[in-house]
Amino acid sequence: MTQSEQHNSDQIRKVFFVSDRTGLTAESYGKCLLAQFPELEFETITLAFVDTSEKALHAREQINQESFESNLKPVVFSTLVNDDEQYIIESANARVISLFHSFIGSLESFFGVESSHKQGVSRISFSDQTYQKRLDAIDFALTHDDGVRPDHYNDAEVILAGVSRCGKTPTSLYLAMNFSLKVANYPLTPEDLGSSSLPQCLTDNADKLIGLTIKPVPLSRIRRQRRPDSDYSSLEICQQELAIAKSMFEKVGVKVFDTTDTSIEEISSKVVRALGLGRERVRESTLMFNKSTKVR
Numbered sequence: 001m002t003q004s005e006q007h008n009s010d011q012i013r014k015v016f017f018v019s020d021r022t023g024l025t026a027e028s029y030g031k032c033l034l035a036q037f038p039e040l041e042f043e044t045i046t047l048a049f050v051d052t053s054e055k056a057l058h059a060r061e062q063i064n065q066e067s068f069e070s071n072l073k074p075v076v077f078s079t080l081v082n083d084d085e086q087y088i089i090e091s092a093n094a095r096v097i098s099l100f101h102s103f104i105g106s107l108e109s110f111f112g113v114e115s116s117h118k119q120g121v122s123r124i125s126f127s128d129q130t131y132q133k134r135l136d137a138i139d140f141a142l143t144h145d146d147g148v149r150p151d152h153y154n155d156a157e158v159i160l161a162g163v164s165r166c167g168k169t170p171t172s173l174y175l176a177m178n179f180s181l182k183v184a185n186y187p188l189t190p191e192d193l194g195s196s197s198l199p200q201c202l203t204d205n206a207d208k209l210i211g212l213t214i215k216p217v218p219l220s221r222i223r224r225q226r227r228p229d230s231d232y233s234s235l236e237i238c239q240q241e242l243a244i245a246k247s248m249f250e251k252v253g254v255k256v257f258d259t260t261d262t263s264i265e266e267i268s269s270k271v272v273r274a275l276g277l278g279r280e281r282v283r284e285s286t287l288m289f290n291k292s293t294k295v296r
Helices: 003-010 024-034 053-069 083-090 101-111 129-143 150-155 168-179 216-226 235-252 264-274 278-291
Strands: 012-018 041-047 075-078 095-098 158-163 183-188 209-213 255-258
Touching: 012 024, 012 053, 024 041, 024 075, 024 168, 024 264, 041 053, 053 083, 075 083, 083 095, 095 101, 129 168, 129 183, 150 183, 158 168, 158 235, 168 183, 168 264, 183 235, 209 235, 209 264, 216 235, 255 264
Parallel strands: 012 041, 012 075, 075 095, 158 183, 158 209, 209 255
Antiparallel strands: none
């Protein structure tokens, strides 16, 4: 690592999202707050399903390790409900913000009753069709992640495509969780990029296809965290792959959105509007939020 790269790395603050469920709520609220500091750079890490003291201790160990290795103390956004697990996380060497406890005390005082402090509770039944639709969408996104089962793409409502590490998976899950959309995502591999056109499974479903892209330098940095000192993470390879993907998308007339400096929430809204799903899906998403305010 060069001296310049080391300096840049020292300026990136680690941010943890800790949850006893999926972590989507912690991510959503935390990223909204972090967006108010555009001059700072963050690397986010989600620690999901921290629902026992043992898992909380392991999470604290991870946080403390990052704190030890960095010049900047990490920030932790937590939606843990159980006090025992939350106390363990709060003992970490980090700035811990409990998104749950910040509001529950105020509501208990206002209502004049104590909360149940139960993990993952919801005010809806499993017979609720809207809720079931969301569960089906989440299941579809998970089972059609990273190019799995392209033979089922005719069942998808949205297909996201792009080079490796450009934000396809988190966007897919956000669209499923918040808009109940069945989303598949497809990574353009070196083999795909060696062709002059998109794979057949994508061109056959061009009406529901959205391209995601990212700027070369951030992409290279993200890939280095996964495979340092490899061709995969080199800036030159990243530039080449992005250029080829852009050309492929242009040939088919696919809408392309840049994820570099854009939140998952904003990208997802753009995808929904681009495919003409906006008005109906926004109403559905609002209904689900009102009926299930504790899903994490």
